[in-house]
Amino acid sequence: MSSAAFALQQAxxxxxxxxxxTTSALGGPRIYDDVPARAxxxxxxxxxxxxxxxxxxxxxxxxxVITLHVWSRAPGRKExxxxxxxxxxxxxxxxxxxxxxxxxxxxxxxxxxxxxxDGETFHGITRFRAVTEPN
Numbered sequence: 001m002s003s004a005a006f007a008l009q010q011a012x013x014x015x016x017x018x019x020x021x022t023t024s025a026l027g028g029p030r031i032y033d034d035v036p037a038r039a040x041x042x043x044x045x046x047x048x049x050x051x052x053x054x055x056x057x058x059x060x061x062x063x064x065v066i067t068l069h070v071w072s073r074a075p076g077r078k079e080x081x082x083x084x085x086x087x088x089x090x091x092x093x094x095x096x097x098x099x100x101x102x103x104x105x106x107x108x109x110x111x112x113x114x115x116x117x118d119g120e121t122f123h124g125i126t127r128f129r130a131v132t133e134p135n
Contacts, residue, residue: 004062004101004132005051009033011096011103012066012128016044019090025083042072042079044087047125054131061104061133070113070124077113080124084111091128104131 016022017029022044030043047067054063068087072080092108111126 002100005049005064007098007101008064008130011098015090015096016087021086022090025086042083045069064130066128068126072122073120077122080113080122084124084126087126101132101134104133106130
C-alpha cells in the first residue's frame with residue numbers, strides 16, 4: 001500500500017492538472033514536484049508537507065498539511081492570486097480518490113501572495129489540511 005501522504009499528493013496533482021480553471025490560470029498544466037530547468041512562468045510547485053498520526057482508540061488515521069507555491073513574473077500579485085483562487089476552488093472540500101486510503105476531508109487553511117526577494121517574482125503560498133484513513 002502506498003503512503004497516505006504520497007496518495008494524497010498524487011490525487012491533488014491529478015485534480016489540479018485536470019482542472020480547467022487552474023490550468024487556464026497557469027497557462028497550461030505547469031504543476032511540479034521537481035521544477036524543470038527554465039520552467040515557464042507562472043507555475044505551481046509542491047512545497048513542504050507534513051503527516052501526523054491522527055488515529056483514534058479504534059481507527060487509524062493521518063492528518064496532513066500540504067503547501068503549494070505559485071511563482072509568477074507578471075506585474076503585481078493578480079496572476080499569483082488568480083492561480084491560488086483556482087487551486088482553492090478546485091481542492092477545498094473536495095472528495096478526491098486516493099489509492100489505498102480514504103480522504104475524510106480537505107480544507108483550505110490560508111493563502112498569501114508576496115514579492116520574492118529577487119524583486120521581480122511574485123510568490124504565492126496556499127496551504128491545505130487533510131485527514132485520511134486507510135481503506
